[in-house]
Amino acid sequence: MSTPDGSGHFGPYGGRFVPEALMAALDQLTAAFEKARTDEAFQAELAGLLSSYTGRPSPLTEARRFAEHAGGVRVLLKREDLNHTGSHKINNVLGQALLTREMGKTRVIAETGAGQHGVATATACALLGLECVVYMGEHDTKRQALNVARMKLLGAEVVPVTAGSRTLKDAINEAMRDWVTNVDTTHYLLGTVAGPHPFPVMVRDFHRVIGDEARAQVLDLTGRLPDAVTACVGGGSNAIGIFTAFLGDEGVRLYGFEAGGDGVETGRHAATITGGSPGVLHGARSYLLQDEMGQTIESHSISAGLDYPGVGPEHAHLHDTGRATYLPVTDAEAMDAFALLCRTEGIIPAIESAHALAGTLTVGRELARQRPDAIVLVNLSGRGDKDVDTAAKWFEVVTDEELVQSATAVVDDAPQQASGEGW
C-alpha cells in the first residue's frame, strides 16, 4: 500500500516540485539508488559499516519501571539512541554518503535542525573523505551549540542561515540553492523522508533497518508482534524507519506523535498533519503548515529536530488511508515523559524521542483497558545529551544565570586553539 509510483507519488503526495535544473541530478540519484539497492558489493559495504561502525543491531530494551506509568503494558524501547552519533540519523547518512562516492561526487551539503543529522553527515563525510557543508538556521545554531561544535570538530563547515524564520525550513531552502548552483560536484544529503523523489523512498529504505531489526527482536523476546508501534514525527524519518516493517501487519497499530508545542489550539506548534493541510513545500506535496495564501507558517517546538512545518509525503498518505494515526504531544507532555524515562530507566532521551514516549503513555493506558498484556514498541530515536541545557532550564535544575556563568567559565578557560580556524 505504501509503494510509490515510478515518479515517487504516494497517492496524491510526493512527486517532484523542483526547478528543472535539479531534475537531471534527481534522475542520476534515482538511478544510483536503484542500482545500489540490488548491488551486492554496495549492500555488503553498507551492512559492514552498520555493524562495525554504527554498532547495529541496536538493542531492544524492556522499560519495566517506565511501563508502570503506561497502564502496565509492556514497553519495549528500540535503542537508536545507542547508535554512533547518538541517533537513528546515521543509518541514512552512511547510505547516502556511499551513494555520493558511487556517483563520483566529492562534496556533500546537508541541512540540520537539532544538529543530529548535521553531526551524522559530518561523521560520514569524515569517514569517507568527503567535503561537508551543513546549513543550519541561525536560531538553531544557538539552541544546539554543542552539536555545532561537534560538526566543526568533524571537519564540516557550518553555515548559519539568517533568512526567514532562521530554522530548519530556511536551512533546507539554502541547501537547495547551494545544490542547484553546485550540482555537478555536490550531493544534497537530505536528512529526512521529505523532499523530491527519490528522497522519501531512499531515506525510508536506509532507515527501514530499524523496523526490520525491531520486528525480529520483538518476536524473539515475546513470541508475537507488538500491538502498537510509536515514534515521533518531524519530517518523519525515524517513524517511517520503524513503521515500514509493520505496514503489512494489520493487527499492529502505528502511531506518529507530532510536536504540539504550546498546544495545537494556540497556533504555536509543529503538528503538521494534525494542524496543517495538503500543499507543496521543499519539492513534494504533503501536509504543511500554511496560511490561506499558501505561505508557510513558522512552526514552534521545544524540540529543534521536530520544529519543521512539513512532513514526509508517505506519512501524509498513511494518514489519509488510516494506516497510521498521528497525534500531537505538547512541549510539557514531552518534557514530563523525558523526566520519567530519566528517573525510571536511567536513560536520557532526546526531546524529539520524548514525544514518542509521552504518546506511548497514553496509548499504553488505552491498550491496557482492552488487553493488559499489550506490547508497545517505541522508537527511542536519539539520546538527550544535546538537550541537557534545554532540559535543565525547563526543570529549573539550573538557572539561566548559572548556565551563563558556566559558559563564561568555559570561555575563560579555553585554550588558545579553541578559537578561530580549526575549531
Next chain:
Amino acid sequence: MTRLDDVLAATRAEGRAALVGYLPAGFPTVDGAVEAMTAMVRGGVAVVEVGLPYSDPLMDGPTIQQAVEVALVNKTSIGDVVTTVREVAATGAPTLLMTYWNPIERHGPRRLADELAAAGCAAVITPDLTPDEAGTEPSDWLGITDATGLGRIFLVAPSSTDERLRMTAAHCRGFVYAASTMGVTGTRGEVGDTAEALVKRVRAVTDIPVCVGLGVSNGSQAAQVASFADGVIVGSAFVRALLDASTPKDGCRAVESLAAELAEGVRVGRR
C-alpha cells in the same frame, strides 16, 4: 495569437530580442510596485513579469529574497497580485505572473487561472513546477491553462537532457524560459557561453521563442544575450535599483533608466 506572441513575433521579425523585466508585487508597497513596473515599461521593457511573493523562494538569491520579505511583511495578498497584473497589463505590455506552485494550489489552480485571465495576464511562469507534475492531478495545470487560454511557461536549464528539453518545450505556451547558468537569481559578472549553448539546443527541438534569464544586469550583457535569444529577462538588477533608492520616486527613476539601458542593449545585440 496572444499579445505576448505578437510582441515576440514582432521583435523576432525586427531581428532583435525583447526585454522582459521582473519585479515582485507588493514591494516596496502594492501601489509602489505597480508604479515601478509602469516605469519599467516607460523605460523600454516589452514584457513584464509580476512576481508573487512566497515564503520559501528556493530559486531566488538574496536580492529578490530581500524584496519578497518586505512584500510578505506588508501582507501582500493574491488579490493584490491579481490587481497588480491588471494594472500593469493596462499599460499595453504583455504581463506575466511568476510564481512558485504552492500559492496556486492553495488558491485553487482553476480559480487563479480564471482571475488571471480576466485581469489580462498573458502567461504564468512556474519555476518549481515542471510539465511532469503539471500534467497530474490534483495540479492539472496543463488542462486548466489549455481551458482558459492562459499561457504557461516552464524553465529549461543547462543540465536538462535533450529529451527533457523537447518535452518541456512542447508544453510551453508563450516562450521557453532558459536559465542561463546553474544557480539562483542574482546578478553575475558573466552570462555567456552556457546560455548560448542551451538556446541552441532548445532551438533544435522547437520553434517557439526562447527567452534567457538569470544573471543579466546591464546593457552589454543584455546585448550579448540578445545576440542569440528571443528575449532577455532581467529581475534582480531591477530589484536592486529599487532597494538602493532612497525614496520610491528615486527608485522608479532608477528602474526606468536601467530599463532604457537594457532596451538599448537588446536592440544592438541581434545577429
